[in-house]
Amino acid sequence: MLAPVDEGSATAASASRTQSWLSRRVAAGAVSQAARRRRPGRGCLRAAALGACLALVAPALSGQQTLALNQNPLKSMSLEQLGKIDVTTVSREPQEVWKTPAAIYVITHDDIRRSGAQNIPEALRLAPGVEVARITADEYAIGIRGFNSRLSRYVLVLIDGRTVYTTLTAGTYWETQDTFIQDVDRIEVIRGPGGTIWGPNAVNGVINIITKNAGDTHGVLATAGGGNVDQDFEGVRYGSVNHRGMAYRAYVKGFGWAPEYHSDGDNYDDWHGGQGGFRMDWDRNARDLWHLQGDVYGQDFGERAEAATYNPPANYDLSGDATLYGGNILWNWRRVQGEGRDIDVEAYYAHDTRNELNFGDIRNTVDVDLTDRLPLPHQELSWGGTARASHGNEIQLYSGLTFTPPQRTDELYQAFLQDEITVVPNRLTMLAGTKVLKTNYTGLLGEPDARLLYTPTGTQTLWAAYTHAVRTPADVERDFNLSSFLGYQSGLPVMARFSANPNFRSEQLNGYELGYRASAGSKFYVDLASYYNHYGDSFSEDLVRAPYVETSPGPTHILIQAQFGNDLVATTSGGEVAPEWQPTDWWRLGGWYSLLAMHVKKAANSRDIGSAPVEQGSSPEHQALIENEFDLPKAVGVDTYVRYVSALPGIGVASYWTGDARIHWESTHHIGFTVSGRNLFQPHHVEFSYDPGPPVGIRRSVYGEITFSR
Secondary structure: OEEEOOHHHHHOOOHHHHHHHHOOOOOOOOOOOOOOOOOOOHHHHHHHHHHHHHHHHHHHHHOOOOOOOOOOHHHHOOHHHHOOOEEOOOOOOOEEHHHOOOEEEEEEHHHHHHHOOOOHHHHHHHOOOEEEEEOOOOOEEEEEOOOOOOOOOOEEEEEOOEEOOEOOOOEOOHHHOOOOHHHEEEEEEEEOOOHHHHOOOOOOEEEEEEEOOHHHOOEEEEEEEEEOOEEEEEEEEEEEEOOOOEEEEEEEEEEEEOOOEOOOOOOOOOEEEEEEEEEEEEEOOOOEEEEEEEEEEEEEEEEEEEEEEOOOOEEEEEEEEEEEEEEEEEEEEEEEEEOOEEEEEEEEEEEEEEEOOOEEEEEEEEEEEEEEEEEEOOEEEEEEEEEEEEEEEEEEOEOOEEEOOOEEEEEEEEEEEEEEEEEEOOOEEEEEEEEEEEEOOOOOEEEEEEEEEEEEEOOEEEEEEEEEEEEOOOHHHHOEEEEEEEEEEOOEEEEEEEEOOOOOOOEEEEEEEEEEEEEEOOOEEEEEEEEEEEEEEEEEEEEOOOOEEEOOOOOOEEEEEEEEEEEEEEEEEEEEEEEEEEEEOOEEEEEEEEEEEEEEEEOOOOOEOOOHHHHHOOOOOEEEEEEEEEEEOOOEEEEEEEEEEOOEHHHOEOOEEEEEEEEEEEOOOOEEEEEEEEOOOOOEEEOOOOOOOOOOEEEOEEEEEEEEEO
């Protein structure tokens, strides 16, 4: 039974708390009411796994295959050669960076190694236009060209072609996207929409993490280290090839991170975990290439969150450990049928369990993907399709956080067609295509795309693009109910609730891009990109109606009801410039600068409660990186990085400068020593504000590492 009440009297006593609570981003975050505690067996589990792996690979130490540490990357690959690296993210087919009509940046294996990054989010700081903000020791906000958030709802992330974007919360849980970092071959980052090839949610960009072929990782590699924040990390990988020519490798790794800086002393965010995996690659003959890979992981994930109950009416500020675990297996087959003609089939299964302590999610995902490429006179036709099903079982722990229904299978069916037409040989190429898709929340949707690539000389390229992309609804928008207790009014408890919105629509983007690349021999290279994006039906937080009395769930209470809607519109414009200069064979100077102008406002007749300023002010207007890489005598390498990020006024985060440095010495052909420092300019600084409580300061850290290979 519902009865209206006076809006003014119901909200007078708690208006400020209502506004504050309703304007928060809702994402899965959970912790226990129990006291903070260290779970037993973390170190023992990692040590046992590493010991087992070492026992497995020890016999190989006397083998003949050798993996050298001293690769001297600056002297072995010029800037001209870096521009000719093959990438696959733009068209799903190998294509030189130089000839790509998109704003793509490649983070190579050596870039990651020299940066000292211990995980994928830290490595992404190297890419222009990517907003990487560490929230706590174990949480990141990563966006591209605006709309940064804990779950990055406009960025599609893949690992070896496996989509890790979750349909539960419309984003990526970065803490569980991991691999043995030494096995990463490259990270391809597309700034700008990629929906025609990759489908929904590739709105502002695509991040494709590609690991090495098993044939490139023979022998033993072991690494271990630690410091004041990344307290311990260790990993072992072994690879070989059998008598039938099938290459394989296996790895195991573990890590432990100390809490970051907390002004209130609640050091809840220590982070511990382990992971293992394998990969097999087999070139069966000149036509067929197979590979099979898989990973398993487990983590104790410290976090802070809020929960609420109706009976009794109460809020809980929670901090403690969530338990995360899961695994995946991926199979791929490629048949080369002739020059420019091949077919690629990929399938994967992934399981993820998040035992967060105000809710749980048990998710199983199956995906099958087909891509075919057909050369025709003066053009090349690509087509393909995807079928995906992701079944989630949501576990209710508090009456203030529910999913209706608690179990659902999210479905995606999509097909794409793209034609690459040579207009003027070696000068002008046009690409045009579209993707058609359907999910369990939508009807048929289209994502058309058109691109031009012009190469006036052998050292210059100019490209332009138009793309329409969509971000499809997620479970948190269609099925999610989140409540908070605000106090008492006229003897009745007052509750605020985000209610499920069965009418939430897909967010829309129309994007326009223009880019230019040029090189001056092997010494200088520059990449420029500019863009203008218009967003419609954008995510908003809307008041539904005047406060009223609700009797169920009991006890009887006054309800202030809101829901996620599509009542914002936005534009973004800006660009990135990324020059590199190599004055000598032992020194490389590089970096980038990005500019973002973002304008978010209410649509006509919008009921948004004020989320537009938060959206607009959660991404930096200016970012910059300056990097110096030196290869010195006696096998010593020195690398320095200086970073600037402007303020985030929407969430109260100040601008900051900071720097990283790394010194590496290869004492022998097989043993290397590294000392790295990160965030060196100040004891701690805030990069993002998300969790309940005061913002977390990211601490200055120093660690040492020893690496052995054979």
